[in-house]
Amino acid sequence: xxxxxxxxxxxxxxxxxxxxxxxxxxxxxxxxxxxxxxxxxxxxxxxxxxxxxxxxxxxxxx
Numbered sequence: 476x477x478x479x480x481x482x483x484x485x486x487x488x489x490x491x492x493x494x495x496x497x498x499x500x501x502x503x504x505x506x507x508x509x510x511x512x513x514x515x516x517x518x519x520x521x522x523x524x525x526x527x528x529x530x531x532x533x534x535x536x537x
Contacts, residue, residue, distance in 0.1 A: 489495060495502055 485498070
């Protein structure tokens with residue numbers, strides 16, 4: 476579903492940003508790399524913090 480929406484929006488973005496092709500591999504790889512660079516610390520930091528909690532303490536909390 477998101478891929479279809481993304482491909483549909485590329486036509487709109489082509490009209491707004493001149494010089495960017497509909498399927499420009501440099502832009503697509505750049506956006507994918509940016510998302511990976513943001514998502515990795517966003518998921519690693521909370522996971523590391525949760526791993527430090529003693530399971531019995533977490534179960535007793537509830």
